[in-house]
Amino acid sequence: MPSLDPSGYIWVASLCGLTLLWMLFIAPKFVPMLSRRLHDAESSPLTPIDHVTLRIASLLMFVVAIIMGIMLFEVIMRYVFARPTIWVEELSRWLGGVIFLVAGLYAMQQRTHIRVTIVYDIVGRPVQRVMDAIGTVFVCVFCWAVTWGYWENAMRKFETWELYGSAWNPPIPAIMKPLICLVCAWMSIQAINNLIVDWRRNEPLAPAEDN
Numbered sequence: 001m002p003s004l005d006p007s008g009y010i011w012v013a014s015l016c017g018l019t020l021l022w023m024l025f026i027a028p029k030f031v032p033m034l035s036r037r038l039h040d041a042e043s044s045p046l047t048p049i050d051h052v053t054l055r056i057a058s059l060l061m062f063v064v065a066i067i068m069g070i071m072l073f074e075v076i077m078r079y080v081f082a083r084p085t086i087w088v089e090e091l092s093r094w095l096g097g098v099i100f101l102v103a104g105l106y107a108m109q110q111r112t113h114i115r116v117t118i119v120y121d122i123v124g125r126p127v128q129r130v131m132d133a134i135g136t137v138f139v140c141v142f143c144w145a146v147t148w149g150y151w152e153n154a155m156r157k158f159e160t161w162e163l164y165g166s167a168w169n170p171p172i173p174a175i176m177k178p179l180i181c182l183v184c185a186w187m188s189i190q191a192i193n194n195l196i197v198d199w200r201r202n203e204p205l206a207p208a209e210d211n
Contacts, residue, residue: 008161011171027055036110049193050109057106060099067092087168094172101183108190128204136195143188147181154178
C-alpha cells in the first residue's frame with residue numbers, strides 16, 4: 001500500500017469519489033452530445049469503451065469552466081482587493097495539464113487526431129483496413145512502452161506523495177505522473193476499440209467535424 005500521510009489519503013479518496021459520482025450520475029447525460037453523429041446508415045452503437053471515454057470527456061468540459069472561474073477570481077482578488085492568491089496559478093496549470101493529457105482520449109474516440117490521408121484516401125477499403133491495423137499497432141506499442149517504462153517512477157512519486165515544492169505545495173507530481181500511465185494505457189484500449197468498430201464498415205469513418 002502507498003505510504004501516504006492522512007492528507008494524502010483524503011486527497012485520493014476525494015478525487016476518486018467525486019470522479020466516480022460524476023461518471024455514474026452526471027456524465028451519462030452528456031454522452032449523446034459528445035458522441036459523434038455519422039452521416040450514413042452504418043452508424044454503430046457506442047461500445048462500453050466509447051462510453052467510458054465520453055464520460056471522461058464530459059468531466060473535462062467543466063474543468064475548462066473551473067479554470068476560467070478561478071482565473072477570474074484571481075484577477076478580482078489581485079487588482080480589486082490587492083490580495084493575490086498563492087494557489088490559483090498552480091491549480092490552473094495543474095488542471096490545464098489534465099485537460100491537455102486526457103483530451104487525447106476524446107480525440108482518439110472521435111477520430112479527430114491529425115492524420116495524413118493522401119495515400120489512405122486513394123486505396124481500396126481492404127488496404128485501408130490493413131493501414132488502420134498497422135497504425136493501431138504503432139499506437140499501442142508507443143502507449144504501452146510509455147506505460148511500462150514510466151510506471152515504476154510514477155508509482156514511486158505516488159507512494160511518497162511527492163509535492164510540487166511551492167508555497168501552496170500541491171501534490172501535482174504524485175497525481176500527474178500516474179495519470180500519464182493510465183491515460184496511455186486507456187488510449188491503447190480505445191485505439192483497439194476503434195479498429196474493431198471501423199473494421200466492419202464499408203467506408204472509413206470520417207472525422208466528426210466533416211459531418
